[in-house]
Amino acid sequence: MSSELSLQAVSRHFGDTRAVDNVTLNIRPGQFVGVIGRSGAGKSTMLRLINRLADPTEGSILFDGKDITALKGKALRAWRRDCAMIFQQFNLVERLDVLTNVLIGRLAEHGFLSSMAMRFSDEERAMAIQALDRLDLVPQALQRAGTLSGGQQQRVAIAKALVQQPKIMLADEPIASLDPANATLVMDGLKTINREDGITVLVNLHTLDTARAYCDRIIAMRQGRVFFDGTAAQLTDDVVRDIYGLEGLREFNEAVTSTAIRTPVPA
Numbered sequence: 001m002s003s004e005l006s007l008q009a010v011s012r013h014f015g016d017t018r019a020v021d022n023v024t025l026n027i028r029p030g031q032f033v034g035v036i037g038r039s040g041a042g043k044s045t046m047l048r049l050i051n052r053l054a055d056p057t058e059g060s061i062l063f064d065g066k067d068i069t070a071l072k073g074k075a076l077r078a079w080r081r082d083c084a085m086i087f088q089q090f091n092l093v094e095r096l097d098v099l100t101n102v103l104i105g106r107l108a109e110h111g112f113l114s115s116m117a118m119r120f121s122d123e124e125r126a127m128a129i130q131a132l133d134r135l136d137l138v139p140q141a142l143q144r145a146g147t148l149s150g151g152q153q154q155r156v157a158i159a160k161a162l163v164q165q166p167k168i169m170l171a172d173e174p175i176a177s178l179d180p181a182n183a184t185l186v187m188d189g190l191k192t193i194n195r196e197d198g199i200t201v202l203v204n205l206h207t208l209d210t211a212r213a214y215c216d217r218i219i220a221m222r223q224g225r226v227f228f229d230g231t232a233a234q235l236t237d238d239v240v241r242d243i244y245g246l247e248g249l250r251e252f253n254e255a256v257t258s259t260a261i262r263t264p265v266p267a
């Protein structure tokens with residue numbers, strides 16, 4: 001199927017650690033997929049393999065039928081543009097204003113010289129303002145990114161990803177440092193983009209409630225393997241207990257409560 005993302009028996013080992021262990025998944029275009037699991041379960045490594053920040057030890061990853069693990073040079077840069085990544089710590093240039101940070105998302109389209117000069121067209125500026133508008137951030141457009149709250153910074157990061165015009169958005173624990181109100185705004189932003197633009201979203205989450213509320217499909221990982229793959233409705237405590245036993249239920253609930261030990265960024 002066109003634009004399907006497919007992981008085929010993918011593993012990534014670090015010495016004796018099987019960070020990702022024989023994972024096979026097919027993700028249809030436009031799905032909103034949440035990945036949950038205890039710290040160390042392999043969630044980040046899986047996203048990093050998809051956008052080629054890491055390479056698999058075994059297996060292949062296909063998008064649109066093309067093996068993305070074989071891409072190099074220009075083709076690899078094009079894949080990274082198609083597959084935007086959002087990080088827990090926002091990855092913005094704090095001393096630059098919000099609009100410029102969003103425009104940086106366009107640099108993959110520029111040649112070396114125009115990248116160095118950070119020259120952007122009127123059309124690109126309009127695109128960046130429109131992306132900020134969708135995330136309710138136009139009033140902050142000329143403010144330095146470092147002066148925004150954590151939730152606002154994460155929404156800027158989403159706007160920056162959006163102007164890349166990606167086909168997939170990968171988000172590695174985008175709300176783990178945020179308070180609940182800001183976390184809701186960020187998740188709402190991702191959901192709107194998913195619904196309105198049909199962009200596939202794959203998001204690592206620590207809270208089961210968030211996964212249930214937003215995701216069409218939930219994948220739980222344990223020791224590098226897929227431990228559960230289904231809809232939120234299928235993910236009742238009874239189902240988890242039936243399939244995985246009491247130990248599984250305990251692990252499931254533990255897996256998603258570790259947010260409490262993270263330090264929130266002030267709103």
Ligand SMILES: Nc1ncnc2c1ncn2[C@@H]1O[C@H](COP(=O)(O)OP(=O)(O)OP(=O)(O)O)[C@@H](O)[C@H]1O
Binds near residue numbers: 017038
């Ligand atoms: N670059 C690396 N070198 C060595 N080991 C690594 C590396 N990256 C990840 N690992 C190991 O792989 C396993 C999976 O890590 P990963 O970060 O993917 O888990 P995670 O589910 O994202 O955890 P968290 O929720 O804490 O981010 C862990 O045991 C981790 O220590």
